[in-house]
Amino acid sequence: MTTVDKPIGFGRMHRKEDARFVRGRGTYVDDVNLPGMLYGAVLRSPFAHARIVSIDTAAAQAHPKVKAVITGQTLEGLKLAWMPTLSQDTQAVLATDKVRFQGQEVAFVVAEDKYAARDALELIDVEYEPLPAVVDARRALDPDAPVIRDDKEGQTDNHIFDWGAGDEAATDAVFASAEVVVAQDVLYPRVHPAPLETCGAVADFDAVTGKLTMWCNTQAPHAHRTVYALVAGLPEHKIRVISPDVGGGFGNKVPIYPGYVCAIVGSIVTGKPVKWMEDRSENLMSTGFARDYHMRGEVAATRDGRIRALRVKVVADHGAFNGTAQPTKFPAGFFHVFTGSYDVEAAHCAVTGVYTNKAPGGVAYACSFRITEAAYLIERMVDVLAYELDMDPAELRMKNLLKPEQFPYPSPTGWEYDSGDYPRALQLALDMAGYAELRAEQASRPAGGPLMGIGISFFTEAVGAGPRKHMDILGLGMADGAELRVHPTGKAVLRISVQSQGQGHETTYAQIVAEELGIPPDDVEVVHGDTDQTPFGLGTYGSRSTPVSGAATAVVARKVRERARQVASAMLEVDPGDLEWEKGRWYVRGDHAQGRSIQEIALAAHSSLELPEGVEGHLDATTVYNPPNLTFPFGAYICVVDVDPGTGQVKVRRFVAVDDCGVRINPMIVEGQVHGGLADGIGMALMELIAFDEDGNCLGASFMDYLLPTAMECPSWELGETVTPSPHHPIGAKGVGESATVGSPAAVVNAVLDALKPHGVRHADMPLTPAHVWRAIQGRPLRT
Numbered sequence: 025m026t027t028v029d030k031p032i033g034f035g036r037m038h039r040k041e042d043a044r045f046v047r048g049r050g051t052y053v054d055d056v057n058l059p060g061m062l063y064g065a066v067l068r069s070p071f072a073h074a075r076i077v078s079i080d081t082a083a084a085q086a087h088p089k090v091k092a093v094i095t096g097q098t099l100e101g102l103k104l105a106w107m108p109t110l111s112q113d114t115q116a117v118l119a120t121d122k123v124r125f126q127g128q129e130v131a132f133v134v135a136e137d138k139y140a141a142r143d144a145l146e147l148i149d150v151e152y153e154p155l156p157a158v159v160d161a162r163r164a165l166d167p168d169a170p171v172i173r174d175d176k177e178g179q180t181d182n183h184i185f186d187w188g189a190g191d192e193a194a195t196d197a198v199f200a201s202a203e204v205v206v207a208q209d210v211l212y213p214r215v216h217p218a219p220l221e222t223c224g225a226v227a228d229f230d231a232v233t234g235k236l237t238m239w240c241n242t243q244a245p246h247a248h249r250t251v252y253a254l255v256a257g258l259p260e261h262k263i264r265v266i267s268p269d270v271g272g273g274f275g276n277k278v279p280i281y282p283g284y285v286c287a288i289v290g291s292i293v294t295g296k297p298v299k300w301m302e303d304r305s306e307n308l309m310s311t312g313f314a315r316d317y318h319m320r321g322e323v324a325a326t327r328d329g330r331i332r333a334l335r336v337k338v339v340a341d342h343g344a345f346n347g348t349a350q351p352t353k354f355p356a357g358f359f360h361v362f363t364g365s366y367d368v369e370a371a372h373c374a375v376t377g378v379y380t381n382k383a384p385g386g387v388a389y390a391c392s393f394r395i396t397e398a399a400y401l402i403e404r405m406v407d408v409l410a411y412e413l414d415m416d417p418a419e420l421r422m423k424n425l426l427k428p429e430q431f432p433y434p435s436p437t438g439w440e441y442d443s444g445d446y447p448r449a450l451q452l453a454l455d456m457a458g459y460a461e462l463r464a465e466q467a468s469r470p471a472g473g474p475l476m477g478i479g480i481s482f483f484t485e486a487v488g489a490g491p492r493k494h495m496d497i498l499g500l501g502m503a504d505g506a507e508l509r510v511h512p513t514g515k516a517v518l519r520i521s522v523q524s525q526g527q528g529h530e531t532t533y534a535q536i537v538a539e540e541l542g543i544p545p546d547d548v549e550v551v552h553g554d555t556d557q558t559p560f561g562l563g564t565y566g567s568r569s570t571p572v573s574g575a576a577t578a579v580v581a582r583k584v585r586e587r588a589r590q591v592a593s594a595m596l597e598v599d600p601g602d603l604e605w606e607k608g609r610w611y612v613r614g615d616h617a618q619g620r621s622i623q624e625i626a627l628a629a630h631s632s633l634e635l636p637e638g639v640e641g642h643l644d645a646t647t648v649y650n651p652p653n654l655t656f657p658f659g660a661y662i663c664v665v666d667v668d669p670g671t672g673q674v675k676v677r678r679f680v681a682v683d684d685c686g687v688r689i690n691p692m693i694v695e696g697q698v699h700g701g702l703a704d705g706i707g708m709a710l711m712e713l714i715a716f717d718e719d720g721n722c723l724g725a726s727f728m729d730y731l732l733p734t735a736m737e738c739p740s741w742e743l744g745e746t747v748t749p750s751p752h753h754p755i756g757a758k759g760v761g762e763s764a765t766v767g768s769p770a771a772v773v774n775a776v777l778d779a780l781k782p783h784g785v786r787h788a789d790m791p792l793t794p795a796h797v798w799r800a801i802q803g804r805p806l807r808t
């Protein structure tokens with residue numbers, strides 16, 4: 025039974041926003057209806073790779089309800105046929121020369137209602153000349169592979185980038201002298217964030233004022249506004265991006281999609297607001313997917329299980345346009361945190377990005393900028409090493425985990441882990457799971473019967489991008505603003521730049537203000553998701569909200585508290601230096617009864633009270649927070665599975681998750697975040713896969729094929745926690761929104777492979793569907 029408090033500050037409390045969500049009173053993009061609004065629909069390519077010979081729109085134009093038909097040619101005239109991606113590439117808004125993935129946007133119809141818009145799509149006649157498609161990243165650099173991006177000057181192959189981190193020579197030297205070397209190909213297959221609410225927008229361009237208002241379920245309203253200003257040449261102050269309630273983002277809603285731009289153009293052309301909402305298949309086929317990382321990992325170790333060095337080579341499939349969203353300097357995101365939680369002498373990673381005829385993306389789905397791939401790789405490699413050394417995977421991890429006294433820890437690939445106590449977290453997880461008993465149960469199983477497996481993963485994340493001197497997206501530094509205003513009656517409004525998609529920001533940010541000022545959370549209104557109402561900042565992804573905006577909130581609240589001290593000193597006629605703070609109140613040192621509450625101070629700050637020289641009236645402040653470092657949450661997960669060797673069916677029996685995200689603002693919300701991420705992990709490990717046939721047809725474009733986990737597949741989660749505060753964060757908090765998605769897939773996969781160990785199976789790739797498991801048992805594993 026969970027308990028709920030009514031905290032004035034940190035603690036378990038129900039989410040304020042749920043009052044509207046559970047009553048069906050949220051306002052999502054599709055709930056926005058404006059007078060005279062028209063509806064847009066996108067015509068998509070049936071081919072993965074084809075030249076466009078001609079597009080005939082006459083019949084669609086003649087449809088009585090159609091108001092406009094926009095093609096790449098229309099956009100070329102407006103210089104809008106191509107747009108910049110968040111990774112300095114270009115992406116077709118509507119195809120002009122070729123289509124480069126199945127589902128790519130070819131034309132946009134604007135009509136009086138959404139049915140007419142869809143009907144009119146069928147009236148557009150496109151003649152294609154099909155080309156051979158490249159769907160396997162490992163084939164993309166073959167000399168005879170068709171060149172996908174022949175639109176780019178000087179691009180003669182499908183190569184995007186080569187990037188590496190760590191000391192290659194030092195790593196090679198350790199490998200050369202190592203007692204044991206194990207290598208393994210590990211695939212993190214393409215998966216999709218699949219939020220319940222698909223992507224969409226309502227664009228309203230007012231030709232008289234020249235103002236564009238864009239309702240759009242984006243995770244980053246301010247960044248989007250700046251990009252629209254750059255792309256469309258509209259002045260930034262004439263653009264208002266409003267991100268209303270968002271029905272899940274999971275990284276899917278970070279990029280700018282062609283549909284958004286088309287809705288804007290549609291509104292400019294027709295003079296009416298235009299709504300565009302994609303359907304489920306469009307979302308799965310064409311919007312930001314995740315992963316598709318082909319990795320070859322190598323571990324150098326001693327015979328008694330001391331890990332000395334790590335090496336990995338990656339072929340990264342970025343799809344047809346490099347539309348990943350991560351800090352500019354890091355084309356492979358934060359993959360280079362792949363040494364994970366272990367104390368190694370040297371490490372090196374090399375990542376090659378390639379184009380394929382698949383939807384663009386790569387960085388999405390609670391990945392913390394590719395830390396999912398990194399954590400999965402290292403945790404799989406540790407188990408592969410345990411398999412080869414015939415060592416217990418818990419013991420092997422314990423032996424190699426970083427020690428508490430090693431923090432702050434400079435990693436061999438350039439990170440500085442802020443704080444951690446890893447052995448404590450792993451020990452807690454082992455104790456909670458009853459690890460020794462589980463192993464005893466496993467050992468007592470008769471051969472040939474049902475299998476059981478125990479899988480461990482230990483992860484370290486780097487979240488909270490980022491120090492702006494190291495990190496930007498499209499040149500925009502990764503810092504975030506906050507504004508706090510306390511009104512005369514002591515009620516407050518906090519304005520932040522990050523954007524909730526279900527994480528409960530309206531509650532937790534109010535709790536931070538409550539903790540710092542003693543104003544009850546219910547008296548603090550959190551405003552976000554409207555660029556006209558909030559300070560500039562880069563938005564929510566990479567679990568950066570708490571590390572960056574949470575810190576900004578604490579800092580701005582402390583500024584207000586200092587202002588309150590000045591006002592209180594005038595009220596009490598004492599020197600500000602003689603005042604002491606207790607939550608919600610300044611009082612005179614040595615005379616506790618002599619004090620003023622924050623509410624009394626707020627009223628006085630707006631009154632005729634004479635304030636000291638230089639102290640302004642009112643009670644408010646602003647700040648911009650530029651984090652000094654990222655925060656490094658970590659955790660230890662243990663999964664127990666039962667596997668039926670006859671059918672290959674995997675049942676997750678138990679899942680123990682110990683998370684350390686530093687100080688928890690709202691433990692209930694943190695647990696909710698962890699629950700969601702653990703379900704993600706079961707989904708990816710066992711069910712989810714966006715597959716393609718050799719012609720590039722997407723085989724996962726509906727929930728009939730792309731399977732998501734439900735309560736049926738999930739056990740009752742067993743959660744534990746340790747608290748190691750971040751030393752550089754004002755309230756000691758670290759991000760947690762993606763931790764469980766990062767940490768859990770490896771635990772599930774390790775558990776299944778632990779179960780298959782008696783059958784001599786060392787590795788098999790996700791998703792471990794029954795067919796896949798069964799074939800692995802037969803010694804004929806599937807390649808995904």
Ligand code: MCN
Binds near residue numbers: 525691693694757761
């Ligand atoms: N929190 C806390 N104490 C901490 C850390 C976090 O109470 N020490 C709270 C925060 O205040 C916030 C929530 O937990 O209310 C998540 O915080 P944080 O870790 O900062 O993550 P973000 O708010 O930046 O959310 C982004 C993260 C990402 S990148 C993905 S992807 C993801 C995730 O959140 N998408 C989600 N969780 C999601 N949860 C929901 N319901 N929907 C999504 O789309």
Ligand code: CUN
Binds near residue numbers: 276565567762
């Ligand atoms: Cu990589 S998904 Mo989240 O960072 O929005």
